[in-house]
Every structure is written in C-alpha cells, then in structure tokens.
Amino acid sequence: MPEDASPPPARRRRHGGRAGNTRRTGPAIEQMPWRIPINMDRPTEPMPPEGVARMHDAAMRILEEIGIEFLHPEAARILRKAGCTVDGENVRMGRDMVLEHIAKAPSQFTITPRNPDRQITIGGNAILFGNVSSPPNYWDMEIGRKVSGTRAQCQDLLRLTQYFNCIHFAGGYPVEPVDVHASVRHLDVLFDKLTLCDKVAHAYSLGPERVEDVIEMVRIAGGLTHEEFDATPRMYTNINSTSPLKHDWPMLDGWMRLARRGQGLIVSPFTLAGAMAPVTMAGAVAQSLAEALAAVVLAQIIKPGVPCVIGTFTSNVDMKTGAPAFGTPEYMRATQMTGQMARFYGLPMRASGVCAANVPDGQAMWETEHSLWAAIQSGSNVVYHAAGWLEGGLIASPEKFVMDCEVLQQLQRYMEPEIWDTSDDALALDIIAEVGPNGHFFGCQHTQDRYETAFYQPFLSDWKNYEGWEAAGGVWTAERAHARFKAILADFEPPPMDVAIREELSDFVARRKREGGAPTDF
C-alpha cells in the first residue's frame, strides 16, 4: 500500500495512533449536524426584466455571430452534426437550438457518494458548500510562510473537508501535492479523498486517463457495478473555459466522458473583467454565459438530460497591478446578475467563496463574506472554495478553512426557519406579561426550556468580554483557528470503509502506477 501515507483506520486504532491525544475527552469542537441548507431568501436582482432580456440577447448574439472555439475535433463534429455552423475550431449556434438543448438539463438533481447519507441535491433552493480547490501553495501559522503544497498537507485539508458537517462535497485537490509526480498525482489524491472522506468527489478534466481513473476509483469506492454507476450521478467535474471564447481539449474531453456516463457537469468560465473579458461587468457576464451555455449545449447533445450547472467566476483585475481582485462590489453584482440568468435558463448555479488577501485576517474575512453573501443573494446552489482559500486561490490555509467553517455554520443556521417563527409560543406574550417591566427573562421557564437550542453556538468565535479573552491568553482569531485545526486532526477518525473495497482501490492505484499513470503533456 505504498500510495497510502497514513495507516488504515483499523490499524491506527489498534496501534494507539491517537495516544498523543489522551488528554482530550470530548470531540475537538461542537459543530452543527450535517444538513443541506435551504435558502429561502428572495434573490437580489439588480437587473430589471429588460436588463435580463438584453443580457440574454447579448449571450445569444455571441453564440450566433461571434462563436466559441472548441479545441476538440470530436466536440466540433458533434456540434456540426447537431446543426451548428463550424468553421475550423469556431462554432456558432442559433438561439433556438441553444434554448432547445439547455431546456433538457434538469433544474435539480442529486449526486450520491459512497456514503448515501452524504447524498447532495443540486438545484432548487439548496445551497452547498465545498472546500478550497487547486491552490498550488500552502500557508499555515506554524510554517508562517507560503510553501509548495504536499500530499501530507492535502490529506490534512481532506480531513477538514470530511470533519466539518457544513462542508457538503469534496471539490478539487484542497492543495496541489506537488511532491507527487503529476502522472500519478490523481491516483494518490483520489485514494486519499475516497478513504479520508465519504462525501461527493470531483474529477479534474485533464485528459482522458485521469478522468477514466477517477471514474473507476469512485465506482470501486461506492461498491458499484458499471451499470449502477451510470444510472445516476455519483461524482462530478468542473471545467473552466479558456476565456475569451474558448474551450480547450483536456477540459472538453473530460466533460464529454462524464456527460456520456451521466455524471454531474459544472462549467465555470473565468472571466476577469478588463483581462479575459470586457472591462464592463455586463459584457463580462454576457461572455461568461455564452461560454458556459455552449458547453451545456454540447453535453445535452451527447446525453440529453445530463445534469449541468453554470458557474460564475467573473471578477475584475486591479487595474494598477493586473492582479485579480475577489469579493469586490463588482464581483458581487456580477454574481447576482449571473444568478438572474441561471434562473432565466432554468439551470442550477455555482459561485465561490473567495478573497485576494494573503493571510487569514480581517481583509480575508470581509472579502470572503462578500463572496458568500453574493452566493446567497444570487440563489447559487453550489459554493466552491467556501473554506480555506487565500491569495486569489494560490494559497490553501487550514486556519482560513476553520474560520470559514465558523462562517458557513452561521450561514447554515441563518437559513433555519425556526428563527423567524411567529407562533404564539415564539411571540411569547404570556411570558412578556409574566416577567413585566421589573423582571428579567433569564430565569423564566420559557427561557429555561429553550436556552440550549435557541441560539447559534460558535466553535471559534470568542464571545467572552475583553478581560475574559485576555485572561485566556488574548488569542486572535487566526491563532485560535490554528489550535482548532490541530485539535481536529488529533481527533479525526476516517469514515468507515469495507476492507475489501479499500484493497480493491489500493490495487487499482498500484496497477495504474505500474502502467505509468497518465501523460503529463496536457
């Protein structure tokens, strides 16, 4: 089992792997239960109806008159056969055809991972949060500087992904383990992801071998036949267009393979206004929509009804430095505008939890808050990078992960309708009369019956007064988060997995490594 850096759970328990942690008696933190949050807030819709119509017309005119480049001959063939005008790699498609095909995509679907209790619903009013994906670098308070990602760090972040109930799916690699050769990296990380987590997993669309390997590993981990795997979504991919106006070969190849297998498909153009898209937000959103819808059309031609999600990653560059900015006012409005269009097209939507900050400080949190509120306000269904992201996605940080999970739990609680219950019991007129103008509510039975569950209880926020906080060491949030991170790792138990399945996964990885893994010429 050379690809498994950590001992399997059974052995770990037998050999006292948690011996260093004997002082702990309870869990590392008290957290909220696993739950799919339902967002019933009316979306924020900056564009009036005529703005939506104009935005739709602009996206359609990009598809009809300008076209999208599909750098995959098979994709171009499929699109030509379906009626598109193909000129080399440039593909143009009429709006009637576009609307006909995207109407086949479901407005809501499920993905079922190896633990069916972790099934997620994408679409409707559900809103799901996932871990940070794909940073090449790592930062934590112990190291105190930016370093290249490693497999051990990736495993730790996968443990956080599994541990927190407010994280609903395991997205891309939470940090790129650059100490593992790129030809076999997907094998090692997917082995780690599928053994350390039992939540919905993602495959990068980086050429046929990686996608096929991940499909096979997800199928094995789920104990599924090929037919069972194909019958309903078990995993998903996310592709980014190469903006402006282009889908590249590796992404399209994975997209088409997962479309054929009926798996979840998310397309998220990365349209930085002023760089890869017009400097005006409406132009950047229109271009993003055209790029996304073109991929949805391709998927629906290949397999009508396959679940597709359109993502937004429209932000702006800092025009002084060219660096991308995140969680800005323009980012928020672009996300809300995309949400209006996703509802117009009847497609689920993906947004992100993002920031430009380099360390988990105040700026990191106000930028992340802005992006998370934009996700809620836009009616987004899938929130990528919702925990652990720093430096515009170039750094993964466990402290930021823990801090974000405190925020995500609060957002999950924010959506629980009992808060705004106006039953007689909640209005409590009898209690107000009983306590009267000279009493207080601490002691009354109405309070005593409810005080343990009435309010959100944080695991990271410190609500002590200054003196209490100072007496406890005067620890700022990021340092407290570091301590929680360490406590969670000490406390972590991988989810159970059948020994035979684990061995089959392990054998698969060993065989594919012997075969050389995947090409690295993408």
Add this chain to the structure above:
Amino acid sequence: MPEDASPPPARRRRHGGRAGNTRRTGPAIEQMPWRIPINMDRPTEPMPPEGVARMHDAAMRILEEIGIEFLHPEAARILRKAGCTVDGENVRMGRDMVLEHIAKAPSQFTITPRNPDRQITIGGNAILFGNVSSPPNYWDMEIGRKVSGTRAQCQDLLRLTQYFNCIHFAGGYPVEPVDVHASVRHLDVLFDKLTLCDKVAHAYSLGPERVEDVIEMVRIAGGLTHEEFDATPRMYTNINSTSPLKHDWPMLDGWMRLARRGQGLIVSPFTLAGAMAPVTMAGAVAQSLAEALAAVVLAQIIKPGVPCVIGTFTSNVDMKTGAPAFGTPEYMRATQMTGQMARFYGLPMRASGVCAANVPDGQAMWETEHSLWAAIQSGSNVVYHAAGWLEGGLIASPEKFVMDCEVLQQLQRYMEPEIWDTSDDALALDIIAEVGPNGHFFGCQHTQDRYETAFYQPFLSDWKNYEGWEAAGGVWTAERAHARFKAILADFEPPPMDVAIREELSDFVARRKREGGAPTDF
C-alpha cells in the same frame, strides 16, 4: 479657550503643526466622494404576510394589555390626556390610537448640519452610516490593551468621523472621555464635535441640561436663530428603552424636548433575547416594537409630524456566559423582521454595525459584515456604530474604524447602478468580437477608456500577490489600518468655521462650565 485641547486650525497651520509629516505630498488615502448611498436591493423578508400580521398584533397587544412604564410624570400626563389608560407609571394604549399617531410621522426627512452640503436624508431607500458611539474604553495597536477613554482619543475618533466620506453623521461620543468630569463632558465633546466635524450631530438624552446645552451649541455652530433651528431638523437624539417595557426619565425628558423643537428622534430598544426580552426572536422583536412605538406615539402627540425613526438592537445573549452576542444569525433575522415591521408602519429604521470580538481580527469582520448586511437586507436607513466598534460596544478602536470604512466604501460602491448597466456600451459585443478568442482586453480602447473608474479601488485592502505583500513587510490588515489611522491624523484639516461662531461656541462652553455644567445624578 481651556476646553479646546487642540489649537484652532489657523494657528495649527501657522505654527507648522504638520511639520512631522513633511514627507507626505498627497492625501493620506484616496477615498470615495461624499454621497448618500441609495439601497435599491429588495429587502429580505423572512416573515410571510401572516407573520407580519401576527407580529403587529403581538406588538399591539403588549401596548393594549400589558403596557409600557413611562418613568416621567409629564409624559404620563400627556399620554393620559391623549386617551391612554395610565395606572401609576404603566401606560396602555389602544391600537387605533397607536396607528393614528404613528401615521403622522414622516416616512422620510432631512437633517441639516452646520455645513449644508452635509445634509442627510433619512428614510426612503437612503442608507447612512455613523461612527461608533459610547464605548467607555479604547484600544489601539500602539497601546495594545484596553484603557479608559480620554478626550484626546475621542478627538482622534471625531477626526476619523469627519475625514471619511462614507461616514454620514457624527453619532454619540466615539469614546467616552472619562478624563473629563461628567458634569461638563457634553460641553467639551460637543465643542470638539462641532469644530472638528461639520456633519450632523447627536445629543444624548441624559436630562434637561445636557440636551438644552447641545441644542444651543448646535444652533450656535449653525449660525441659526432659534426660529431657524426649530423650523427643520438640525440634529437628533437616540434613546434606548430600559427593557423590558420601560422608558426612563432622562431619556424621555430629552426625547420630549427635542420633539418640541422638531428635531430628529430615534428610539432603539435594547432587547437581548433571553435577558431583557423573550428567548424567542419573535417575542424579542414584538417587545422591541411595542417599546419603540410607545415613544413614537408620545412624540407625535407632543408635535404631530415630528420625524421619528424606530431602531432595532435585538440580539441574543450567549447562554453559557450571559455575554451579549452580535452579528449572529439570530441578530440578522431579528433585524430583517424589524425591517418588515418598519415598512408596515411606514417609519424609517435604524440598525447597527456590531460585533462581539475584542480585537480587529477575522471574527470582528465577519460579525460586523453580518450586522451590516442585515442592515442592508432590512432596508435600514440609519446604521449606527458602523465604524470602530469592538467588544459588544465596550471598546472603540481606530484600527477597526479604518477597517470598517474600507467595508463601508465597498458597500457604497455596491449600490452604484452603473455596475449592472446593460446598455450596448456595457454589453460590449463589438469589443468581444474585436478581441476574439486569442486576444485579451487589457489593451483595447474600450478598456483604456474605463479602467480608472470601472472598478472599486480600496485604500486598505492589499491586493498584491503574496510575494509583493511579503516584500512590502507582510503586514496584516489591523496593522495596515493603524498606519492609515496615523496618516489620516497627520493629514487632517478641520472643516472651516467662522471665527466669530467659534468664539461664541467657546464662550458658551466657558459660561456653562462656570455655572457648573449639568447635574451628574442621572
């Protein structure tokens, strides 16, 4: 001029008070212009219409059946004469009477300070932000610990209040100067506020002498006759009920004096669910509404049409420690629910920018973000404590002030409709066609014409990549905010004031000090 700790502006300039700052050439920061933000987002309304009806009924039943204590005999007399049932200090009022009187309050009004360019509109879709008010303590990164407030700190925070265009009014004392005796504190702070700021000022309702002194000082600062002062709002007060169900004497006295003079009136019950109000949010909101509306009725009887604002300060206690929590999910929903009711009653609304955090770190910003978004989502018109608040209002911090102003600027920009413009120019189809799939948008004319104004430019957020940030010293947000605070102080120029008016103000303060100031037995 013993009450003025800092030299007047003319002398400061003459004697080279800015000599220590000669290395600076431009302003301390590049900030957004003064503007009244207009919030066109549809409010978030958790309660269905029947919930609003039930909430209204509950508030009315508290007023009709339980009653509110008015600890001011004159107030009780006025209310009895108007038809209320008065039993000692307990006052009950029927819903017909309540609705009749609150209907007289305007849905929108202006307050005009000594500089008419700083006039503010309260109501409608306008949303205004004010400085932190009333913390007894101060914390900054240089001192590094919590200390009692001083007049010098109060002046520095008033300079920030004036300096930032995103701060629209000067609320209560940004920190209590406990080094100034309570009998004359209002004279010194109002002198400082009216000379260091030209924005709308507030008076504490702490007994007749203080209110009358502040009225007189605001009148003098504005160069107004008594008739001119009375003709239109020039200032305002904010009172808090003594929850549950009580308005105390000093607050009511100030409330009635300012009502007679036709000034702005804000009533903000402080209903911590589980302590001074029911543990259930609906009960806490109903009680808060009843307490607030009772004060509005009193004001409308005294002077029909006087401008009144209902505030919300409903949060919850941490049931483990009894400490108040702020910016929680429950706080957000209570604010939104109150917003629904403010619209139902046709009254402008006040909310707050608050947190429980003790230092300006990640927690401070996520809690403050939650409270600011609740203000926006609730359609609030006045946002108290929007800059500088820590420790549940017990600490004022200049770093937090500067960090909050970065957020407030972003919220102001978020409300600018050009972001979601869908004109042909903004959709930019020609430019998308021109750049095509192999170009980029940096160099094109459409970008060049707009790049300086297209996107929000922060003054505090650091958008450099990690290496650039590290090369610049690797400074975390709170430390950067401290440097901005110092630069702003070095750069600060008080707004112009007529020399004769300044002397009249100064003479007034000197005379009232000779007379002993105000009693301190409140």
